[in-house]
Amino acid sequence: MAEDVRDDLKYTKTHEWLRVTGSTALIGITDHAQSELTDIVYVELPEVGKEVVKGDELCVVESVKSVSEIYSPISGTITKVNKALEETPETINSSPYDDGWLVEIKIKNIKEINDLFDANRYRKL
Amino acid sequence: MFYYREWIPLGGLKSMVLRSPLYHIQQQLGAKFTEFAGYEMPIQYSSIKDEHLTVRKTVGLFDVSHMSNVWIEGQDAEELLSRTTVEDAARIPDGMSQYTEILREDGTIIDDTIFMHLGDRYMIIPNASMNTLVTNWLTEQAKKYHLKVRVADMSKEYAILAIQGPRSRDTLQSLTDVDLQTVKFFGCREIDIADRKCIISHTGYTGELGFELSITPAPAADTIFTAILKEGKQFGLKPIGLGARDTLRMEKGFMLAGNEFAGGRTPLEATLAWTINWDHDFIGKETLLKLKELGTYQRLTCLKCLDKGIPRHSAEIHHQDAPVGVITSGTVSPCLNTGIALGYVAPDHREKGTVLDIIIRGKPIKAEVVKPPFVPKDWVQHKNDQIFK
Incomplete structure (x- = not known):
């Protein structure tokens, strides 16, 4: 993979990332995912307060040609959503790990983190 | 020539995937x-949006070799076309092309196509993978009506390129001795481009100034493709993929056979009545006349979203919670930055300005009925005029 993979993040094999701080995590899609999708034109975000189980549909990201469901890498309660993406979804393309984050989750079971990939393992995918 | 790539499993069946003779050049250009x-x-x-806007602003080069090429030759060629399409082929002079549809007896569309009148023969361009069906249908009808014609599916012998955009004529002009101003809109003729013979037609699927080239033998297309890429550079030409081809046609309200005609639709439903020449006999005419009398059929309708959201194929269309139609094509318009769609709508709910709901993932999105095209001709110029005001 020639794309950017950050050492301080956790990953899933379906190309989501998590930035864990204490008991909360920011979630987004990886540089690889945005580059495969190209031209992200629409994001459907969940409601704040919604409870999700690991593997549930978290949000929908659409490119010109495709509709992709993003699954929650972890169980918990949604505490924040990146509202700015509703106006400028292309931010996910330009800044997948920073301004292009999707949701913040309050983690229900911190042990689930152990199932996620570290940067090295994700790079080898 | 197309060659067999490999036998790959698809839906439990062995299916054959074909590649264009330009595959390796496209791979080098970074195509997905x-x-x-x-x-x-x-x-x-590069990106569908970027490629789309390139065609609207300057010029783009498409490989559309997946489209078919079928020759119709012999003394009754004109009559075969007249019987099997909604056009009276006698009306189309030598050196001109015509957009038309081939119908079944029940009036539904088998395929839409362009036929080119080239001297004493015709070439038709059926859609991708429609070559066998169309060739067999035409051959059967020729037999039934005792017509002296030869119908030959030559799809695998031809590559097809489309050069589309305001600078398309400038790009091609430097590669030929023929004054391209003499090739009229919907005109067609044999021509040399980059010292290779091909058939040029002043047609396209983008709503922009444009040309299409049918090239045989197919491998000769790589010389022409490469020459056009090189020559077009000065005008900002880029190679364009099928993604942008789809968004470009949707902005003009043009139909895609596999979407808009799926499941059997008549030209009346597809709002193609303008292509029908009623003064001649053709297969399907009787049924169409009866349908026209009734007038109760759904009609293809252009919908422009008022809310955020992107309509996609098979989304339901509602009016006050009652289903009134279905989406056949939808996307985000790269020019307008809003969702646009084509769909079949009941006749009472498609007046311009009517607001309908498109159901996307269970939620209604408001969309307004508009007349095609979504993006008018010379959109870039008008847009710039507005910016400079």
Whole structure:
């Protein structure tokens, strides 16, 4: 993979990332995912307060040609959503790990983190 | 010539995927590929949006070799076309092309196509993977009506390129001795481009100034493709994938056979009545006349979203919670930055300005009925005028 993979993040094999701080995590899609999708034109975000189980549909990201469901890498309660993406979804393309984050989750079971990939393992995918 | 790539499993069946003779050049250009109607074709090179706007602003080069080429020759060629399409072929002079549809007896569309009148023969361009069906249908009808014609499916012998955009004529002009101003809109003729013979037609699927080239033998297309890429550079030409081809046609309200005619639709439903020449006899005419009398059929309708959200194929269309139609094509318009769609709507709910609901993932999105095209001719110029005001 020639794309950017950050050492301080956790990953899933379906190309989501998590930035864990204490008991909360920011979630987004990886540089690889945005580059495969190209031209992200629409994001459907969940409601704040919604409870999700690991593997549930978290949000929908659409490119010109495709509709992709993003699954929650972890169980918990949604505490924040990146509202700015509703106006400028292309931010996910330009800044997948920073301004292009999707949701913040309050983690229900911190042990689930152990199932996620570290940067090295994700790079080898 | 197309060659067999490999036998790959698809839906439990062995299916054959074909590649264009330009595959290797496209790979070098960084194309991402997709399978479309049995062909592995570039879906995009850089980005669909960027490629789309390139065609609207300057010029783009498409490989559309997945489209078919069928020759019709013999003394009754004109009569065969007149019987099997909604056009009276006698009306179309030598050196001109015509957009038309081939119908079944029940009036539904088998395929839409362009036929080119080239001297004493005709070439038709059926859609991707429609070559066998169309060739067999035409051959059967020729037999039934005792017509002296030869119908030959030559799809695998031809590559087809489309050069589309305001600078398309400038790009091609430097590669030929023929004054391209003499090739009229919907005109067609044999021509040399980059010292290779091909058939040029002043047609396209983008709503912009444009030309299409049918090239045989197919491998000769790589010389022409490369020459056009090189020559077009000064005008900002880029190679364009099928992704942008789809968004470009949707902005003009043009139909895609596999979407808009799926399941059997008549030209009346598809709002193609303008293509029907009623003064001649053709297969399907009786049924169409009866349908026209009734007038109760759904009609293809252009919908422009008022809310955020992107309508996609098979989304339901509602009016006050009652279903009134279905989406056949939808996307985000790169020019307008809003969702646009084509769909079949009941006749009472499609007046211009009517607001309908498109159901996307269970939620209604408001959309307004508009007249095609979504994006008018010379959109870029008008847009710039507005910016400078």
